[in-house]
Amino acid sequence: MKGTEAFEEIIPLLTDEPVIHANGFICRESFNLKDREGNFYMIGSMGLASSIGLGVAVSRPDQKTIIIDGDGNVLMSMGTLAMIAAAAPRNLLHIVIDNEVYESTGRQGTLSSSVALDDVAKSVGYTHTKRVTEKEQIKSAYQELIGKEGPSLLLIKVEPSFDKATGRVHHTPEEITSRFMKALG
Amino acid sequence: MLSSKIFSELLSSKGFNFYSGVPCSLLSGLIRILDDDPQTPYYPAVREDAAVGLCAGAYLAGKLPVLLMQNSGLGYCLNAFTSLNLIYKIPVLVVMSWRGEDGKDAPEHIIMGEINQQLLQTAGMEYSVISADNYEESLDKALQKIKEGLPYTLLVGKGFFDEGH
Numbered sequence: 001m002k003g004t005e006a007f008e009e010i011i012p013l014l015t016d017e018p019v020i021h022a023n024g025f026i027c028r029e030s031f032n033l034k035d036r037e038g039n040f041y042m043i044g045s046m047g048l049a050s051s052i053g054l055g056v057a058v059s060r061p062d063q064k065t066i067i068i069d070g071d072g073n074v075l076m077s078m079g080t081l082a083m084i085a086a087a088a089p090r091n092l093l094h095i096v097i098d099n100e101v102y103e104s105t106g107r108q109g110t111l112s113s114s115v116a117l118d119d120v121a122k123s124v125g126y127t128h129t130k131r132v133t134e135k136e137q138i139k140s141a142y143q144e145l146i147g148k149e150g151p152s153l154l155l156i157k158v159e160p161s162f163d164k165a166t167g168r169v170h171h172t173p174e175e176i177t178s179r180f181m182k183a184l185g
Numbered sequence: 186m187l188s189s190k191i192f193s194e195l196l197s198s199k200g201f202n203f204y205s206g207v208p209c210s211l212l213s214g215l216i217r218i219l220d221d222d223p224q225t226p227y228y229p230a231v232r233e234d235a236a237v238g239l240c241a242g243a244y245l246a247g248k249l250p251v252l253l254m255q256n257s258g259l260g261y262c263l264n265a266f267t268s269l270n271l272i273y274k275i276p277v278l279v280v281m282s283w284r285g286e287d288g289k290d291a292p293e294h295i296i297m298g299e300i301n302q303q304l305l306q307t308a309g310m311e312y313s314v315i316s317a318d319n320y321e322e323s324l325d326k327a328l329q330k331i332k333e334g335l336p337y338t339l340l341v342g343k344g345f346f347d348e349g350h
Contacts, residue, residue, distance in 0.1 A: 001234075018245075018246075018268065020242070040245065042269070043268075044267075044268025044269060044272070045234075045237075045264060045265045045268045045269035046264075047234070047238075048234065048235070048237070048238030048241070048265060048269065049238075050238070051230075051234075051235045051236075051237075051238025051239045051241075052238045052239070052241050052242035052245070054238075054239055054241060054242060054244040055203075055205075055238065055239040055240060055241060055242020055244075055245070055248075055250075056242040056243070056244065056245055056246045057242075058226075059203065059242070059243045059246035059247065059248050060246045077234075077235060077284070079231030079232060079235060080231065080235050080238070083228070083229075083230060083231055083233060083239070084236060086229075087228060088203075122250065143196070173272040173273040173274075174272075174273060174274050174334075175271065177245065177273045177274055177275060177334075180245055181247075182247055184238070184245065184246060184247070
């Protein structure tokens with residue numbers, strides 16, 4: 001499946017959850033398919049979507065919180081997986097769109113073709129992990145994990161498919177902060 | 186020397202209610218007090234930039250966060266400060282220990298001890314070097330900057346706090 005197809009499957013499943021997006025094509029694909037006030041688009045600070053999402057999740061334990069991460073981001077901050085497992089927020093679902101490359105910079109390989117990120121998450125102590133390779137599997141895997149006590153990780157293996165013509169996020173960083181905080185209430 | 190207990194109570198009284206960081210011996214008393222008190226949740230971070238991210242998320246969810254770290258972690262944080270906190274207007278109070286102050290410390294601390302203020306200035310990160318005479322005033326200044334959406338650093342020299350180990 002293409003990365004875009006993964007987003008097309010996930011986006012209709014979202015309700016009021018705050019969603020923290022990793023930088024690069026993750027932000028841009030999601031923004032272009034469907035902008036939401038509850039989307040935090042992290043355009044810089046690569047590697048920190050996971051820690052930002054953890055900060056939101058532990059501060060709002062009654063609010064399901066979603067991180068949409070990339071393999072390059074996860075590998076950059078692999079230690080944050082341990083922080084998530086140790087803090088153990090039941091309300092956190094960590095989705096990783098894994099295309100095995102740094103897509104937006106020219107498809108240089110990451111290490112996830114030989115490192116199984118779902119196994120890493122399981123080893124550090126995520127309560128549930130699932131790996132999907134077909135778009136038809138995303139909906140049921142998502143619904144299963146969102147209904148369970150986390151922290152959970154959903155690894156979606158995709159092909160590199162980012163279209164460079166996909167626009168950047170239009171909102172300024174300050175606007176992203178204020179609308180996200182307002183949406184979270 | 187300031188009691189870590191008094192400082193932690195001062196932070197709570199000013200509304201700070203979320204703590205993360207990477208330990209430094211100079212901050213060990215403060216971290217122990219925060220960690221022991223359920224009213225002041227302290228989340229250990231694996232590296233300083235992960236603590237920046239964690240504090241940013243907490244702020245977005247309505248908390249007022251404090252990041253505790255040694256100046257050796259400043260380099261790791263510069264990208265996070267400049268491409269997250271400063272442009273998104275996500276504030277954080279950084280309590281940063283100043284190892285290598287006046288060139289007196291273990292070799293690994295000497296260069297960072299000499300340049301940490303310049304690095305903060307270059308990155309546009311406002312800060313105060315705190316002392317027994319100015320720490321309350323510095324914290325008030327930090328709060329004012331935090332209200333404007335800006336991060337603020339309190340640089341803390343050796344012997345300012347009682348140590349807890």
